[in-house]
Structure formats: structure tokens, C-alpha cells
Amino acid sequence: MALRxxxxxxxxxxxxxxxxxxxxxxxxxxxxxxxxVKVTSNGFSFPDTQAEQN
Incomplete structure (x- = not known):
């Protein structure tokens, strides 16, 4: 029970x-x-960071 x-x-x-x-x-x-939707689409791929370092 509220007082006020x-x-x-x-x-x-x-x-x-x-x-x-x-x-x-x-x-x-x-x-x-x-x-x-973007991750599960067929065209999605993670960037290849190792290729950029070499």
C-alpha cells in the first residue's frame, strides 16, 4: 500500500x-x-586478413 x-x-x-x-x-x-540476414546470405565471406599482411 502506497503512502502517497x-x-x-x-x-x-x-x-x-x-x-x-x-x-x-x-x-x-x-x-x-x-x-x-547479411551473415547467412550466400555471398557473405569474412575478409581475408592474412593475405593483406603478406
Whole structure:
């Protein structure tokens, strides 16, 4: 049981924080999906760093 009643601004801020959190999570999922598509494509190959050193 809360000692003080929650102020109205905290309710609005909570909703805004949820929106920002959802957008951040969607951005992370988008970057992860793009990375997975690029890595699993047939044309992907890691750069040959040993050939550059010789």
C-alpha cells in the first residue's frame, strides 16, 4: 500500500517510458535481423586478413 498518491505526471511519464522502451527494443531487433540476414546470405565471406599482411 502506497503512502502517497501517485501524481498524474508520473503516470504520463510511465507511458512515455514504455513507448521509448518499445521503440528501443524494436530497433535492436531490426539491427539483429539485418545482421543475421547479411551473415547467412550466400555471398557473405569474412575478409581475408592474412593475405593483406603478406
Amino acid at each position: 498518491k501517485e501524481h498524474e505526471i508520473h503516470k504520463r511519464r510511465s507511458g512515455r517510458n514504455m513507448g521509448v522502451g518499445i521503440l528501443l527494443a524494436a530497433f535492436v531487433v531490426l539491427i539483429l535481423a539485418l545482421t543475421m
